[in-house]
Every structure is written in structure tokens, then in C-alpha cells.
Amino acid sequence: xxxxxxxxxxxxxxxxxxxxxxxxxxxxxxxxxxxxxxxxxxxxxxxxxxxxxxxxxxxxxxxxxxxxxxxxxxxxxxxxxxxxxxxxxxxxxxxxxxxxxxxxxxxxxxxxxxxxxxxxxxxxxxxxxxxxxxxxxxxxxxxxxxxxxxxxxxxxxxxxxxxxxxxxxxxxxxxxxxxxxxxxxxxxxxxxxxxxxxxxxxxxxxxxxxxxxxxxxxxxxxxxxxxxxxxxxxxxxxxxxxxxxxxxxxxxxxxxxxxxxxxxxxxxxxxxxxxxxxxxxxxxxxxxxxxxxxxxxxxxxxxxxxxxxxxxxxxxxxxxxxxxxxxxxxxxxxxxxxxxxxxxxxxxxxxxxxxxx
Numbered sequence: 189x190x191x192x193x194x195x196x197x198x199x200x201x202x203x204x205x206x207x208x209x210x211x212x213x214x215x216x217x218x219x220x221x222x223x224x225x226x227x228x229x230x231x232x233x234x235x236x237x238x239x240x241x242x243x244x245x246x247x248x249x250x251x252x253x254x255x256x257x258x259x260x261x262x263x264x265x266x267x268x269x270x271x272x273x274x275x276x277x278x279x280x281x282x283x284x285x286x287x288x289x290x291x292x293x294x295x296x297x298x299x300x301x302x303x304x305x306x307x308x309x310x311x312x313x314x315x316x317x318x319x320x321x322x323x324x325x326x327x328x329x330x331x332x333x334x335x336x337x338x339x340x341x342x343x344x345x346x347x348x349x350x351x352x353x354x355x356x357x358x359x360x361x362x363x364x365x366x367x368x369x370x371x372x373x374x375x376x377x378x379x380x381x382x383x384x385x386x387x388x389x390x391x392x393x394x395x396x397x398x399x400x401x402x403x404x405x406x407x408x409x410x411x412x413x414x415x416x417x418x419x420x421x422x423x424x425x426x427x428x429x430x431x432x433x434x435x436x437x438x439x440x441x442x443x444x445x446x447x448x449x450x451x452x453x454x455x456x457x458x459x460x461x462x463x464x465x466x467x468x469x470x471x472x473x474x475x476x477x478x479x480x481x482x483x484x485x486x487x488x489x490x491x492x493x494x495x496x497x498x499x500x501x502x503x504x505x506x507x508x509x510x511x512x513x514x515x516x517x518x519x520x521x522x523x524x525x526x527x528x529x530x531x532x533x534x535x536x537x538x539x540x541x542x543x544x545x
Contacts, residue, residue: 365501487516
């Protein structure tokens, strides 16, 4: 499929773009264009184009506003030393988006067309890719229902889009252990629900708990599974790993209530490359607590596309501080290699990077 290109009539000035790239923050500034493909029942995917970034016009009865048929992905594009712009495991994002689409009764997008949409957008907005340490161009592919109707059934019209935003460190400033709040009032997902789909409703459901965390001076919130002895699920948008003194890496198993993270999968591979024994199983909060107290658990970290790998320092459960583990050697080592692969300074022995431009 060929993408028709309509250039922005008033693109961001070079001076303004450089000002943004000097301090990109996260998710607050956007490039000049967006990639778009439409889908209608019968015709399938059509109308591939790159057009100026701007507001989207929707009918007030658009299905997404009433029945929340919406999914999205998150990924990054990195400027390498050769001047090329590369992204990390994009076909895995395409596959996960299609899994989300199936769960939300939405049309699936061909993997190669997904990658082509990234190439089309970054090709015209490549000057927006920052080159500072730890910086990247965050890519947000998303799909939502546009059909105007009121009735509980899958929509018959959808739009797929990609937008891009220059990004710095997700938690701001230099890497440091984050404080996590354990919520006892909310759960993120339930068996048979949408926990393993990357859909906006899951994140909306996490916001009240995240507000609690912020009130307690914490950076993120940890969700538990009260049906299984308070097993660890995930953070508001990140997967959790425990490192043990005897060379094991433990992470909650994928039971349908946890998002299957691409960074999570990559961390598991890099850990196995180091000879660490990886255990994907139920992990309770009590096990985490006991492990830190008796020295069995030596490091704890979280991972995701936005923050990559972040050490977990303090874990607050009510008035009690359960853990304070800091940044450890395994966390630093895996993070350094993963970032090195993504930015082109470390050999990509697994073939994870894809050149966009």
C-alpha cells in the first residue's frame, strides 16, 4: 500500500524544533505529521496517507466515545551514529496490536503495513528524532472506532493512526530508584477481562490508584491479584522483575491479566544470555517482602517502553515500607545492554532493530 503525502503547510520552525529537542520531556510535544489508514466493513484497509498533525473531527455518536473500541501501541525510534533512525522490534508491536484488536473485536492490520506506516511518518519527520543520551522519538500507533451509531456491537468503521513525540527520560532527570505505592483499593484487571490487551480503558482504570500513589509521594502504583494471595500483577504501565542472590530472575507469569511487554520479553532473553535462571510464575507480595528482608531478593526493577528499565527503591504498603533495594548490578547491566542495542552502541545479536530511515 502506498502512502500519499500531504506536507504541513506551516511546519514547526527550525528554531522552535531545536528548542523542543533541547528539553523534550515526555508526551507533550508532537511532530508535524501523522500517518493514517482507514478501515470500513467490506472495503477493508484503504486511504493510506501522511497528513498534517491536527485535531480529529468525530461525529458525537462515534462508537469510540460510547463503547471504547480503542487500542494503541508504544515504541521508540533512535538516532544511530550513522545518521539512520531505527526502532526496536516493531513486528512484535504489530503482533501485540493485533492480539489487542482481536480481544476488542476490531480489525487486524497487516504487520508489514504497520511497519510501513512507521517508515512513512518517520521518513517525513526524521528531523524530530532527538540525539541526546537517553532520548528518542516516541511513536504512538493507535486505532479507534469512528462509525456513528448507538448500539452495542462491533463498529464497522475504524481509523488507524501514528503520531510521534520527542521524548526524554520518562521519570525525568538522571536514573534513580522509584518509589512505588501498593494499592489495596483497586485491581487493574480480572480473569477473562482485557488485562492483556493494550486498550485505553485499562489505563483509565489505573488512574484513581495512580492518584493515590501521587498523594503518597510515589512515582507509580503496584496492582495485586487478591484472588491469589495478593500476587504481584504489574505497575500502572510496567512489568516487574525480582533478582535473587542465587542468580534467578523472577517475574509474574502471563495469566491473561498482565500485558505481554515487549521490553519484558527482551529482558528475559538478555537475562538468559547471562546465564540467569528465569522464572515466570506467581509472585506474592509476601514473597517479595521476605526476600528483601532475608537477602534472597537483591534487586527489583520495572520495565516498559517509555522508561525502559527503572530500579525500584521503596515499596510502600499503607504506612509500612516493604522494600528498599536500590540500583543493583544486574539491573544496571541489562539496562545498559538493552539501551546500547536500541541506540546502536552495542551489537544487536538478536536482530531486534529495524531501520526506518
